[in-house]
Amino acid sequence: MQMDLGTEQRGCAHYRRGCRVVAPCCGEVFGCRHCHNDAKNSLEVDPRDRHEIPRHEIKKVICSFCTKEQDVQQNCSNCGVCMGKYFCENCKFFDDDVSKNQYHCDRCGICRTGGTDNFFHCDKCGCCYSNVLKDSHRCVERAMHHNCPVCFEYLFDSTKDISVLQCGHTIHLECMNEMRAHHHFSCPVCSRSACDMSDTWRKMDEEVAATPMPEIYQKKMIWILCNDCSATSSVRFHVLGQKCPGCSSYNTRETRGGPAPVARSPV
Known part of the structure; x- marks a missing residue:
């Protein structure tokens, strides 16, 4: 009984x-x-x-x-x-x-929450994701089989909510929110932008246009690597940031190497 x-x-x-x-x-x-x-x-x-x-x-x-x-x-x-x-x-x-709404995923080998009808198992990533990400997520092999890059808790069987970034890497949602509260918007693993930053880049364009550099810097060129598209480019130096000419991202960093070409004045 x-x-x-x-x-x-x-x-x-x-x-x-x-x-x-x-x-x-x-x-x-x-x-x-x-x-x-x-x-x-x-x-x-x-x-x-x-x-x-x-x-x-x-x-x-x-x-x-x-x-x-x-x-x-x-x-x-x-x-x-x-x-x-x-x-x-x-x-x-x-x-x-x-x-x-607990359910057991045979391929994960553990129980998860949220309802079996609302999640799918990605064999390459090796974990269950929300159906919202079924046709849009970037696959990363064994994406959750590692520690959170912020708090270092193992993600695969964590009971906390997990966020899947644009790059496919995973992180606790509360850790992601903590990063954003401190104005960090890039993936701690690969440095790509963690979310859609297009509005921020447009504001950066406005700030750069409103902040002309002194004449001594106007022809200074540097090599940059774009963390978002991985392209290397020669661009004009600006104190606020360097814009990738390929994808328009400001998520870039200066690279070492030979001197960049001198900027040519328009004719």
Whole structure:
């Protein structure tokens, strides 16, 4: 018989559930794998003892209501309580909050939120993306199988929202917003513009036109590399920025090399 004793007091800080997990790595009991990882990777723990729980290897759980230790299953074998309205046998995962629309992706090998009808799995990127990006995202092999370039948390199984940049690289959404708050608009990995910057470039054109350089600099030429289109060009130096003649981006940097051609005055 299945029982549901309510969800108000169930679970931990990360999930509402009716059980705790026995960590297969150290044999200790925690509310969930995140509780384990937070405890075992804190600054107070000796670096040699830090480790994370292998989620797919969890074999035992303890019912929060009758304290019966048992094999991983949705309903308690002793008192019958439902230990998680959403239950994935593959991931050994329980969660009462089904409003997240959890689903298991066989190709990712883990459970994700948002609803299976709203996401697709990109085989080259090796992860699930919103259907909004299905025909527009730039593929990067194993795009989420690395740490966030800002906070260094592993992205593939992060519970935080993730942003896919124009270049195809990925980053936590909150980290991206933090970068923008500090006026950083380029990808931390490849330096390409992280979003549509056309309005900003038009404003830069206006600023450059309104700020003539002193005569001594008017013929100074430098070589630049465009971070957006990867083109190398010789352009006139300007204190506010150097515009790529190919894609009109100001996301450029000066490169080293021989002297650039001297600017010719119009005839």
